[in-house]
Amino acid sequence: MTRSQELFERAQRVIPGGVNSPVRAFRAVGGEPLFIARGQGAHLWDTDGKEYIDYLGSWGPLILGHAHPEVLDAVVRAAAAGTSFGAPTEQEVELAELLCRLVPSLAKVRLVSSGTEATMSALRVARGFTEREKIIKIDGGYHGHADCLLVATGSGAATLGLPGSAGVTRGTAQDTLTVAWNDLSAVAAILEREPIAAVIVEPVCGNIGCVPPRPGYLAGLRDLCTRYRTVLVFDEVMTGFRVALGGAQALYGVQPDMTCLGKIVGGGLPAAAYGGRAEIMACVAPDGPVYQAGTLSGNPLAVAAGLTTLRLLERPGTYEKLEATSHRLIEGIGALAREAGVALQANRVGSMFTGFFSGSEVLDYASAKRSDAARFGRWFRAMLERNIYLAPSQFEAAFVSLAHTDADIARTLEAAHHAFQALT
Ligand code: HOZ
Numbered sequence: 001m002t003r004s005q006e007l008f009e010r011a012q013r014v015i016p017g018g019v020n021s022p023v024r025a026f027r028a029v030g031g032e033p034l035f036i037a038r039g040q041g042a043h044l045w046d047t048d049g050k051e052y053i054d055y056l057g058s059w060g061p062l063i064l065g066h067a068h069p070e071v072l073d074a075v076v077r078a079a080a081a082g083t084s085f086g087a088p089t090e091q092e093v094e095l096a097e098l099l100c101r102l103v104p105s106l107a108k109v110r111l112v113s114s115g116t117e118a119t120m121s122a123l124r125v126a127r128g129f130t131e132r133e134k135i136i137k138i139d140g141g142y143h144g145h146a147d148c149l150l151v152a153t154g155s156g157a158a159t160l161g162l163p164g165s166a167g168v169t170r171g172t173a174q175d176t177l178t179v180a181w182n183d184l185s186a187v188a189a190i191l192e193r194e195p196i197a198a199v200i201v202e203p204v205c206g207n208i209g210c211v212p213p214r215p216g217y218l219a220g221l222r223d224l225c226t227r228y229r230t231v232l233v234f235d236e237v238m239t240g241f242r243v244a245l246g247g248a249q250a251l252y253g254v255q256p257d258m259t260c261l262g263k264i265v266g267g268g269l270p271a272a273a274y275g276g277r278a279e280i281m282a283c284v285a286p287d288g289p290v291y292q293a294g295t296l297s298g299n300p301l302a303v304a305a306g307l308t309t310l311r312l313l314e315r316p317g318t319y320e321k322l323e324a325t326s327h328r329l330i331e332g333i334g335a336l337a338r339e340a341g342v343a344l345q346a347n348r349v350g351s352m353f354t355g356f357f358s359g360s361e362v363l364d365y366a367s368a369k370r371s372d373a374a375r376f377g378r379w380f381r382a383m384l385e386r387n388i389y390l391a392p393s394q395f396e397a398a399f400v401s402l403a404h405t406d407a408d409i410a411r412t413l414e415a416a417h418h419a420f421q422a423l424t
Contacts, residue, residue, distance in 0.1 A: 003047040004035040022156035023059070029377040029392045031384075039066025041403035044389055052389035053408050055398040059391070060206075060238050060263040063322075063351070064309060065403025071267050071308045078304035084296060092298035095307050099265070099273060102310065103236075104246050105255040109275030110284060111298040115237035115262030116144025119200065121292045122258045122274040123148060126198035126231035128283045128290035136190055136199045138181045140365030140395075142207030143200060143235045143260070151176040154207030154365065159393040181205050181364040182213060184220040191228040198231040198258075199224075203248035206238040208368040209354030210347045210397040218254040225257070231280065237262035237272065238397065241313055243350040251350070264313075267305030270296070318402065319350070325409060326351040326400040332413040340420035345371075351400040354391075355379075368395060375423065382419035388412055 011018035019025045019033060026033045034046040042065050044054045057063065064071065078091070092111060100106045112118050123135055123146075135148065142155035150157070150165040151173050157165065164173065177196070179186035187199060203218055205211040225232035234256035239248040241264040249255055258276035265271055275281060283290045296302075312318075330348045333355055337344035343359035356362045357379070358371040376394040383390055388411075391398045 005032060007035045007047060008032050022160060023391075023393065023396065026392045028159045028373060028394070029380045031381060033392075034389075041065040041067075042401055042405070042408050050387065052384075052387050053404070053412055054389045055400065055412075056389055056391050057399040057401050058268060060242065060352075060397075060399055061266060061268045063242065063264050063399070063401050064267075064312060065401045066268075068309075068312070068403075070312060071305050074304040074308040075269065075301050078300045081300070083301060084299055086295055089298065089300055089303070091300060091303045091307060095298075095303050095310075096273075098307065098310055099261065099275065102246055102314075103240065103259055103261070103275075104249055105234075105257070105259055105277070106275045107278040108281035109273050110281070110292065111303070112272045112274065112292075112294055113270045113296050113299065113302070114144065115235075115260065115272050116146055117294065118237065118260035118262055118272040118274040119143040119149060119233075119235055120146035122233050122260050122276075123198055123200065124292065125274070125280060125283050125290045126233060126258060128288070129280050130195075130197045130229065130231060132195045132197035132230075134175045134177060134194065134196050136177050136179060136187060136196055138201055138205065138365075139178045140181065140208035140368065141200070141202055141205065141235075143202070143237075147172045148176050149200075152178040154205070154395060156393075159395050180366065181208075181211060182217050183364070184217060184224070187221060188224055191224055191230060196228065196230045198233050200233040200235055202235045202238060203252065203254075203256075204239050204243060204349045204352065206352060206397040208365045208395050209356055209362065209371075210349060210352050211354075211362055211364065211368065212347065212349050213252065214363065218248075218252050222254050222256070231258055231276075232256040233258045233260065235260045238352065239349075240264060241310065242352055242399070244319060245313060248349075264309060265306050266302045267307075267309030269299070269302035269305040271299065271302035271306045322351045322400060322402060325404050326353065328406075329353075329400060329404075329409050329412060330355075332409070333416050336413065336417050336420050340417075340424055342420050342423055352397045353400070354394075354397050356394065379419050379423055382422045383415055386415035386418060388415045
C-alpha cells in the first residue's frame with residue numbers, strides 16, 4: 001500500500017469522501033487521489049516521493065508556480081507582523097488600488113476570502129441595486145457553492161453528474177434561470193419577458209472545461225444588460241489575471257458592471273474580491289443597505305501573497321511568455337492526438353485549456369457532455385503514470401504557469417504521445 005492510499009483510507013474515516021472539496025476525489029477518472037507533500041515551481045511531489053509536472057496549479061491560483069521565493073518572502077514578512085487584525089491595513093488599500101488600476105471595469109472593490117463569497121456577495125449587491133430578484137446563469141457555469149448558484153452547475157457537480165445540490169430550497173432555485181452558453185437569443189428572450197437583477201457568466205467558461213465565448217457573444221450580453229438595466233457580472237475567478245493582466249474583460253474589450261475575482265488575486269492564499277461601478281458598490285454596507293462582512297477579509301498574509309503575485313505579473317513580457325508556452329503545449333497535444341487518430345478538441349484561451357475527447361466542436365455544456373469522459377479518464381491515468389498531473393475531470397480546465405520550462409513541455413508531450421498510443 002502506498003502512503004497516499006494509507007492516508008486516503010484514514011481521511012475517508014474522518015472527512016466526507018476523504019477530501020475537502022469534491023473535485024479532488026478522482027471519482028470520474030478512477031483510482032484514488034494523490035496526497036501532495038510539496039511543490040516547487042511547476043513540479044509536485046506526492047507523499048510517496050513521486051514527482052509530477054503540475055498543470056492543475058491548485059485549480060488556477062499558481063500562475064507563478066509553487067513556492068515562488070518572492071511570494072514566500074512577502075508572506076513570511078507579513079506573518080511576522082501579525083496574521084490577522086480585523087481592522088484596516090495599508091496593504092489592503094494598496095491591493096484594492098492595484099485591482100482598480102488593472103481590471104478595466106473596477107471603480108471600487110471589496111476584499112473577501114473565496115470565490116464563492118465573491119459571487120454570492122456580488123449577486124446580493126446586484127439584487128439590492130436593481131431591487132429585482134431573479135438572476136440568469138449559464139447551464140454548466142460554476143460560480144462556487146452559494147445556494148442560488150448551485151443550479152445546472154458545472155465543475156464537481158458536472159464531474160459527478162449532479163444537476164444541482166440537495167439542500168437548495170425550491171424557492172431559491174426558482175429565482176435562478178439558466179441558458180446555454182453562447183446563446184444570446186435565450187438571454188434576450190428572458191430579459192424581454194421579465195425583470196432580471198443580474199446575468200452572471202464566466203467570460204471564458206472554465207467549469208465545463210475551457211469553452212471560449214463566440215465572437216460577439218460578450219458584447220451582445222453587454223448590450224442586452226444595458227438595454228434592460230440588468231447588472232452584468234463577470235465571474236473572473238478563473239480568468240482574472242489568467243487570460244490577460246486585466247482579465248477576460250481586457251482580452252475581449254467588454255466591460256461588465258461587476259467583476260468577481262479569486263484564485264490568482266490571492267497568490268495561493270485565500271483572498272478574493274468583488275467590485276464594479278461606483279454607483280453599484282455604493283449599495284454595500286456601511287455605505288449602503290446591502291450587508292456583507294468577513295472576519296478574515298483582507299487577511300494580511302493573503303493580501304501580501306496577492307500583491308506580490310500581481311506585481312510580478314505586471315512585468316513586461318509575462319503574458320507573451322505564458323502564451324508561447326501554452327501554444328506550444330496545446331498545439332503539440334492536438335498534433336499528437338491527430339497522429340494517433342484520437343478525436344480531440346483542444347480548447348484554449350491563453351494559459352487555460354481543456355482537451356475534450358470529442359469529434360465535434362465544443363461550444364457549450366451540451367456539446368461538452370458529448371465528449372467521451374471514460375476515454376478522458378484512461379488518458380488522464382496514462383498521463384499520471386507518466387508523471388503528468390492534470391485536472392482529474394473532463395469538465396475542468398488545466399493551467400500552464402510561468403514556471404513551466406521548455407523541458408517540462410517536452411517531457412509532457414513525450415508523455416502525451418505514449419498516452420495517446422496507449423488509448424488506441
Ligand atoms: N473552480 C474550481 C474547480 N473548477 C474549484 C476547485 C474546487 O471546487 O475545489
